[in-house]
Amino acid sequence: MTTDILVIGSGGAGLTAALEAKVNNTRVTVVSKCYPTNSQTCQAQGGINAVLETTKNDSIEKFIEDTFTASKGIASKSNIKKMCQASKEIITWLDDIAVPFSKDERNSIAQRKFGGTKAKRTCYSSDYTGLKILHTLYDQCIKNKIEFLNEYFLLDFIKEDESIYGAVFLDIKTLDVIKIYAKNVILASGGYAGIYENNTTNSSFTTSEALVKAYKNEATLSNLEFVQFHPTAIEGTNTLISESARAEGAYLVDEEGNRFIDELKSRDEVSRAISEKLLNNEKVFLDLRHLDEKLINELLPQEKQLAKTFKDIDISKELLPIVSAAHYSMGGILCDENAKTSLKNLFVCGECAQGNVHGANRLGGNSLLEVIYLAKKAGNSAYQNLQSATIKEDIKTVDFEKSIEDILSNKNIINVSKEKKEFGERLFKALGVFKDEISMKTLLSYLEELEQKLKVSTIEDKSRVYNKSFIEFLEFKESVYMAKLIAKCALERKESRGAHFRTDFKEEKEEFAKISIVKYEKEQDIISYEDAV
Amino acid sequence: MKIKVSRFNQEKTLIEEFEVKENKTLLENLVEIKQDKDSTLTFKHGCRSGVCGCCSVRVNGQERLACKTKLKENDLVEPLKNYEVLKDLVVDTSKEEELLTKTNSFLHKKEDVSISIKDEKQIERQSNCILCQSCYSSCPIYEVNENFLGPYALTRALRYVDDKKEGDKLAILASIQEDGIWDCTLCGNCTFVCPQAIDPKMDITNLRMKSAQSGFEDKSMQNYNSFNSGFDPMGGFNPNGF
Ligand SMILES: Cc1cc2nc3c(=O)[nH]c(=O)nc-3n(C[C@H](O)[C@H](O)[C@H](O)COP(=O)(O)OP(=O)(O)OC[C@H]3O[C@@H](n4cnc5c(N)ncnc54)[C@H](O)[C@@H]3O)c2cc1C
Ligand code: SF4
Ligand code: SF4
Numbered sequence: 211m212t213t214d215i216l217v218i219g220s221g222g223a224g225l226t227a228a229l230e231a232k233v234n235n236t237r238v239t240v241v242s243k244c245y246p247t248n249s250q251t252c253q254a255q256g257g258i259n260a261v262l263e264t265t266k267n268d269s270i271e272k273f274i275e276d277t278f279t280a281s282k283g284i285a286s287k288s289n290i291k292k293m294c295q296a297s298k299e300i301i302t303w304l305d306d307i308a309v310p311f312s313k314d315e316r317n318s319i320a321q322r323k324f325g326g327t328k329a330k331r332t333c334y335s336s337d338y339t340g341l342k343i344l345h346t347l348y349d350q351c352i353k354n355k356i357e358f359l360n361e362y363f364l365l366d367f368i369k370e371d372e373s374i375y376g377a378v379f380l381d382i383k384t385l386d387v388i389k390i391y392a393k394n395v396i397l398a399s400g401g402y403a404g405i406y407e408n409n410t411t412n413s414s415f416t417t418s419e420a421l422v423k424a425y426k427n428e429a430t431l432s433n434l435e436f437v438q439f440h441p442t443a444i445e446g447t448n449t450l451i452s453e454s455a456r457a458e459g460a461y462l463v464d465e466e467g468n469r470f471i472d473e474l475k476s477r478d479e480v481s482r483a484i485s486e487k488l489l490n491n492e493k494v495f496l497d498l499r500h501l502d503e504k505l506i507n508e509l510l511p512q513e514k515q516l517a518k519t520f521k522d523i524d525i526s527k528e529l530l531p532i533v534s535a536a537h538y539s540m541g542g543i544l545c546d547e548n549a550k551t552s553l554k555n556l557f558v559c560g561e562c563a564q565g566n567v568h569g570a571n572r573l574g575g576n577s578l579l580e581v582i583y584l585a586k587k588a589g590n591s592a593y594q595n596l597q598s599a600t601i602k603e604d605i606k607t608v609d610f611e612k613s614i615e616d617i618l619s620n621k622n623i624i625n626v627s628k629e630k631k632e633f634g635e636r637l638f639k640a641l642g643v644f645k646d647e648i649s650m651k652t653l654l655s656y657l658e659e660l661e662q663k664l665k666v667s668t669i670e671d672k673s674r675v676y677n678k679s680f681i682e683f684l685e686f687k688e689s690v691y692m693a694k695l696i697a698k699c700a701l702e703r704k705e706s707r708g709a710h711f712r713t714d715f716k717e718e719k720e721e722f723a724k725i726s727i728v729k730y731e732k733e734q735d736i737i738s739y740e741d742a743v
Numbered sequence: 744m745k746i747k748v749s750r751f752n753q754e755k756t757l758i759e760e761f762e763v764k765e766n767k768t769l770l771e772n773l774v775e776i777k778q779d780k781d782s783t784l785t786f787k788h789g790c791r792s793g794v795c796g797c798c799s800v801r802v803n804g805q806e807r808l809a810c811k812t813k814l815k816e817n818d819l820v821e822p823l824k825n826y827e828v829l830k831d832l833v834v835d836t837s838k839e840e841e842l843l844t845k846t847n848s849f850l851h852k853k854e855d856v857s858i859s860i861k862d863e864k865q866i867e868r869q870s871n872c873i874l875c876q877s878c879y880s881s882c883p884i885y886e887v888n889e890n891f892l893g894p895y896a897l898t899r900a901l902r903y904v905d906d907k908k909e910g911d912k913l914a915i916l917a918s919i920q921e922d923g924i925w926d927c928t929l930c931g932n933c934t935f936v937c938p939q940a941i942d943p944k945m946d947i948t949n950l951r952m953k954s955a956q957s958g959f960e961d962k963s964m965q966n967y968n969s970f971n972s973g974f975d976p977m978g979g980f981n982p983n984g985f
């Protein structure tokens with residue numbers, strides 16, 4: 211089939227880009243491996259940052275400064291400035307399409323304070339901000355007759371010379387291979403922190419394969435080594451306990467009940483303090499017992515419920531054991547301020563994009579802002595590009611039917627769920643909050659071995675109907691490649707900066723005050739550094 | 744502890760027994776079965792925290808989110824009803840988009856009004872819907888009318904009808920008269936199973952009232968005299984009240 215603009219991914223970024231690109235009679239098709247409202251965007255609780263007319267004690271300048279400071283100097287000041295300046299317009303747009311933002315007594319949009327910021331800047335919809343934004347966007351897509359193809363899995367891009375002409379998908383329901391030719395493609399496939407299986411707050415749909423596919427088609431990736439670890443996930447289940455808990459006064463205590471860090475320091479510092487204890491085989495707890503129960507019930511109802519459901523713990527009376535977990539990927543596909551990538555006709559937005567606004571650290575509430583901001587740029591750029599782009603159907607692609615058959619007929623059966631469990635553990639240990647050369651090199655040889663093993667492996671389930679194990683197998687192969695790329699970039703950056711902390715190079719180094727770039731050239735991963743402009 | 748899981752492979756349905764750990768959620772147990780006992784077991788999950796809506800199944804006949812449910816000895820886990828089963832616990836929910844499209848539940852025309860805390864609270868519960876399809880599965884009407892718009896789509900319709908920003912409430916009300924609010928028996932099943940404590944039955948009652956007030960024909964009177972009684976068998980009992 212053919213379409214004008216093909217959007218891959220139906221989270222906050224994909225849906226916004228689709229709405230922006232749907233001008234007049236453009237045909238916009240959103241293709242995703244899940245249903246739109248299943249996307250990870252629904253998990254964002256805390257909120258979305260903006261400076262509004264009614265925001266007290268804040269200014270665009272302070273917002274820019276906070277964001278740049280958090281980036282540890284490796285983001286683009288001009289990109290940050292444009293995003294911060296647009297923040298009010300973005301909230302107004304969301305408000306106009308009927309996102310039900312929480313209000314204050316003066317009927318203005320209510321705002322709360324997040325870590326690393328100077329003012330109450332975060333707009334929210336109770337503690338369901340992402341859910342309400344995602345669902346409202348979906349309703350608007352339905353209104354605007356955006357075409358959806360759900361449960362389609364991206365296999366590859368269709369490329370000729372340096373241009374993208376569409377993509378190839380696997381219909382998960384039937385394992386049929388479907389080619390979609392398009393004048394433009396917008397990739398909005400989410401981040402890669404989800405590959406830390408069992409050690410991540412991310413959705414199980416967040417598995418990075420689309421990023422790897424873009425990379426193998428020679429899109430430039432950047433800043434992969436910057437993986438953000440969230441300090442407070444519930445031990446055992448890795449469900450996130452929002453930063454709002456600490457913002458409302460919760461303590462972090464050790465086994466003796468002593469506080470050991472200022473709870474409102476930035477995420478990377480708090481995560482390190484916690485991980486140090488955990489690595490020492492000590493436990494760490496979130497302590498809310500001193501807070502007024504009424505306040506907990508009013509301001510943290512979801513956190514209270516999550517602790518009850520997953521740990522059978524009443525946070526107003528008991529300590530909640532927590533761990534830090536992989537949470538957000540600052541790196542991704544490098545794009546310019548208009549969401550253009552190094553490939554013609556390919557645009558990116560959302561967590562899979564590296565738009566030079568987060569640098570080494572992302573502030574809470576800045577992701578949703580960037581998701582909407584960059585997605586609007588992507589949708590608009592794709593629409594503008596329609597004039598010069600064409601459908602081109604005579605491009606040769608890999609024979610995917612055959613490669614599916616090849617995989618299914620391999621001899622060596624593996625259990626993907628089991629392999630993933632070990633993979634996640636090793637990743638978290640060697641490429642987690644702390645890293646060093648020896649552990650990363652050991653990890654890399656394990657990953658190489660695993661990659662070779664997967665090349666000749668298959669799965670037990672051979673059916674062609676909703677074969678989820680097959681999809682997980684394909685996802686896993688690319689996750690292993692992604693992990694290798696992260697490790698290689700982390701090895702190369704011989705310093706500590708923001709979320710990237712090396713125990714063998716504990717200081718920030720001037721010579722690394724640059725973004726990292728990784729390119730696929732002649733089947734090699736080539737790493738270099740550039741200034742963020 | 745033993746649980747029973749329904750397996751379907753296009754040909755036949757089987758009930759299989761598995762030994763699982765007691766203190767885990769159903770989803771964690773399913774993942775463990777896939778890891779250690781049978782890698783072909785098929786089910787869906789995303790957020791693991793009750794907000795993405797893709798893990799709902801039935802436990803002993805009642806709709807539950809696998810990621811938030813703890814099991815008891817001998818519990819039976821089955822796929823949702825009213826949808827075609829694709830494999831094991833996975834059903835085809837592609838009808839969702841069609842139902843939402845038919846109810847016209849989106850903002851049509853923005854009214855320039857000031858929204859207060861109270862106005863926002865008015866639609867808070869309805870806008871907490873995660874589209875998990877539990878209510879759809881629990882609804883008895885689909886057996887007799889597959890075109891029924893159904894609980895979540897009607898709840899979403901009310902979410903926009905009650906939004907002060909909506910400047911064209913009639914467009915929504917008009918689209919839910921056929922196969923919509925008057926076809927519901929107000930049995931309350933949907934309300935009983937909703938993991939988000941939403942009350943679609945009450946939302947439908949509300950929509951009936953608003954429709955009648957806006958001049959649409961009140962078909963509940965007509966229903967009173969027919970076989971399909973509008974009488975509420977649960978006598979106003981609100982299962983979400985506990
Ligand atoms: C628990 C949690 C809480 C958070 N809280 C906040 C917060 O309070 N504030 C904030 O600003 N940010 C927050 N974030 C971060 C923020 O939610 C994400 O960065 C953002 O939602 C990403 O949106 P997205 O559209 O890029 O990707 P996603 O919502 O992840 O969507 C990705 C889409 O791509 C599709 N896709 C992926 N791979 C393929 C493939 N191979 N084939 C086809 N389709 C594919 C998926 O199906 C999905 O539809 C939070 C994140 C988590 C995990
Ligand atoms: S109350 Fe109405 S919508 Fe809800 S389950 Fe019963 S018949 Fe269906
Ligand atoms: S109304 Fe409740 S049960 Fe129905 S889809 Fe929404 S959240 Fe699920």
Ligand code: FES
Nearest residue numbers: 789791796798810
């Ligand atoms: S996995 Fe998302 S609701 Fe259960």
